[in-house]
Amino acid sequence: MSKILVVDDELDISELVALHLARDGHECVCLTNGLEVFPYVTSHQPDLIVLDLMLPGQDGLTVFKRLRADSRSRTTPVIILTARAQMSDRISGLELGADDYLTKPFSPRELALRISAVLRRTQRVQAVSEVKTGRFLLDRKNMKLFLDDTPVDLTTTEFKLLATLMENDKAVHTRSELLREVWGYSDEVATRTLDTHVKRLREKLGDAGRHIVTVRGTGYQFCVTLPDS
Template sequence: MSKILVVDDEPDISELISLHMMREGHECLCVTNGLQVMPTVLEHEPDLVVLDIMLPGQDGMSVFKRLRADSRTRSIPVIMLTAKSQVTDKINGLELGADDYLTKPFSPRELALRITAILRRTKKVTHVSEVKTGAFLLDRKNMKFFYHGKPIDLTTTEFKLLAVLMENTSAVHTRSELLREVWGYSDDVATRTLDTHIKRLREKLGEAGKHVVTVRGTGYQFVIDTSEPLTTS
């Protein structure tokens, strides 16, 4: 499931897109005013943005330029929509770094498929090279971990463990899952090694160690917002 932001001032269009996206299993947000885009993107960190060029408040192309100017939003794929079908406009959009471009009227089904095609490629990128969540940066390429920009060096096992935990911060990772992913144990093994490594990880993370949260009876979870309560049943 991916999070998609639709920027369009025509409610009909937005609604149509939302409907199709949700049918594909995606989460969908809508904004109508260009000025709302940056704040919304920063808050919700969508996986993809569908952006209409014609907007009230702020021109769509300007919005796009601002998205590309900020390092926090630069890597988010953007699909542009427009009523104009002039080739020059299309080229303009693609040249600036848009990932795709559709002219109205378009088939919502086609949009959905183009979105899927782009997400299929980008999903890998964000998940494989670097995992960045809040003040944390997990750099797989150099096998380094940064907290607020400061490097913390971890052993191979610690790194793998943290990597699995950070891969999905919204899920609780069970003990057996972690033992499988990090240690390669296929069947359930009674061992306290996991506990020990969690402890060592917390030690090295120092103040940040509180983000590694125990879910009693199940496993562990990496939570970013520590004020947010856990979903305990």
């Protein structure tokens, strides 16, 4: 469900945590060295990071500060793990804007619950702006489409058309409905504009263009799953 990065030099803790997270359906990656964190985060974009402060290579607090200073990871949720003796570190972490922290020793169930709570907050925001269905991810806020995680450049009209079609899987949109919602036409017009745009959209989508299904005499629908043929 979500990509969780766990950074802890104690392998028994990481493995126990990973087991719990996998049970919740998350994809979990474990790192043990502070120097590995930043390169991993900027290239893999995890949904959440569990970060121990006591790390070899580069200590957790330095790693955290760097994550918060970089525009690619400054909003990535981070839960900091602290030892009881490190009360001052935990307060420093809070001051830097960690999303949560947990004091060792902790129960894996509690960590899993905190992770769920943080993800719920951050994914609630995402749910409003993103539509993810099948091979498609539609980012409304940024007017971007990703197909198989690859960005596809769409014009604003193409994006609006696709977004309208994807709003409800398999919903059939009439031509007049699409012309009204995407183009603002208010009355019946005989125009090939819609056809041309559907064509251009299908071209840009390549083989995934067939997810836009023509309903003859009515309009078009978007189908995530297609019958094999």
